[in-house]
Amino acid sequence: MNVEVHKYGGTSIDCVEKIKTIALRTLRYQAQHKVSVVLVLSAMGQQTDALLAEARSIAEEPDPAALDVLLATGEQRSCALMILALQSHHIAARFFSGEQAGLGTDACFGQARVESVNIQGIQSALKAGIIPVVAGYQGAAPNGQVTTLGRGGSDLSAVILANALDAPCLIYTDVEGIYTADPVLIRTARRLDSIHIDDMLKFSELGAQVLSPASVRYAKNNDVNVSVHAGHQAQSLGTQLTFESSDVSVSHCLGVIIDPEVTEITLTYVPDSERLQHLLRRFKTHGIVVDLLGTQIYSGADRRWVMTIPNVQLSWCLMQFKSEGCVCLLRSELARVSLVGGEVQSIISLAQSMLTQQAIFPIRSLTTSKRLTVLVRSEQAVSLALCWHRGLCGVDVFQSISDANVAYVES
Ligand code: ADP
Ligand code: ASP
Ligand code: MG
DSSP states (O other): OOEEEEEEOGGGGSSHHHHHHHHHHHHHHHHHHTOEEEEEEOOSTTHHHHHHHHHHTTOSSOOHHHHHHHHHHHHHHHHHHHHHHHHTTTOOEEEEOTTTTTEEEOSOTTSOOEEEEOOHHHHHHHHTTOEEEEETTEEEOTTSOEEEOOTTHHHHHHHHHHHHHTOOEEEEESSSSOBSSOTTTOTTOOBOSEEEHHHHHHHHHTTOTTSOHHHHHHHHHHTOOEEEEETTOSSOOOEEEEOSOOSSOOOSEEEEEEEEEEEEEEEEEOSOHHHHHHHHHHHHHTTOOOEEEEEEEOSTTOEEEEEEEEHHHHHHHHHHHHHTTOEEEEEEEEEEEEEEETTGGGGHHHHHHHHHHTTOOOSEEEEOSSEEEEEEEGGGHHHHHHHHHHHHBSSOHHHHHHHHHHHHHHO
16 A cells, blocks of 8 residues: 655644645545555644643643643644545544554653654554544653644654655645745745755754754654645645765755744853753753853853753753753844855855844854854844845855855945
8 A cells, every 4th residue: 555644734724724625635636646645734823832822821831741731732623623624525534643643752741752653553544444634743651641742743743654654754834845045034045856864954953944853853864755845735846855965066055044033041050060961962862952052161160051942942941951950041032044055164254244244243153064053133134044045055156156256345
């Protein structure tokens, strides 16, 4: 049996009409491509944020286990409506919660790690000609309690199930694939037909929301066939994630990535630095994107740790720091802007001159052979990304440098 996993994100199913359209489309797709589809759904629109706000209107720091029960209902509602839509076409469909889909996790509420996968239930449904409709973003702890996998976690649910079913994973979203920059913010961004999995991982870790970092990491480690398509188009070329390293060395800058909402955390008091190191390792295993990590020496032996964390992961991280007795100082309304590519080193000085030209003086920056990341004030992010994208991205880098130099001299 040919099976495919199709994941729809919140924006693609933000109203009942869209759910009805996708139900019909899935039926047509199955008939046309002679495949059985497993649907993995996110919560409708911004429902997860709304549920989170509801919980916080009662408790500033909601109990993580209760919160997960609440958040998981967002995805369950999408699934119930999708099943009704499929049934209205006389097609059998069955609901799978995270637990029923066989995603066993640890008990780390809000940021759970998937530890076991059992797809027997889904396989039986497929064999019986029933469409499995799976609630993304959730699993079950060893004692059966509902857990969530961290924000954007439906991508991970889909990739994990695709791997277990040995099936391709098609991620349907509100843009037509992976672009050289966020196409919603940078109109001139270009869709890439394909992107190497390592580059995609960098894009995701640096803030390209379209695929969660954990899902890309999982796909990379397990060779999962993942592609990204437009949820609102019947036919979409999309972008294929590839594993073959290209023979042609990438001599250009592949993309400019904005992470629009990050917070800088300074740990002004750390009771035990070994335990802190352990905690930071734990963050990594739970998919927390800690970036621009460093230490600052204050007077005497006073050493402070500094790092940035995406806002959506902040409250979970703060809880962990608090439980270790750390004292945190927060600086918000910041964004990360990154240049990503094969030869970023060769364009650093040009990228920096563009910063100066825009009177942007980064709060902090990091350069490696494959990326340049700067931490700036939120309101500076888009104009910087536009400028870098226009001057440095996509064209052969040396051509780009000469063009950009001309523009620089003229202005
Ligand atoms: P979904 O609801 O489908 O999960 P998300 O909002 O999580 O969708 O991700 C899709 C969004 O990712 C797009 O609307 C786009 O604004 C953003 N995005 C950021 N960087 C990129 C990029 N390089 N390519 C495509 N989309 C991007
Ligand atoms: N609904 C969850 C979120 O908003 C999971 C997802 O969309 O992938 O983060
Ligand atoms: Mg998403």
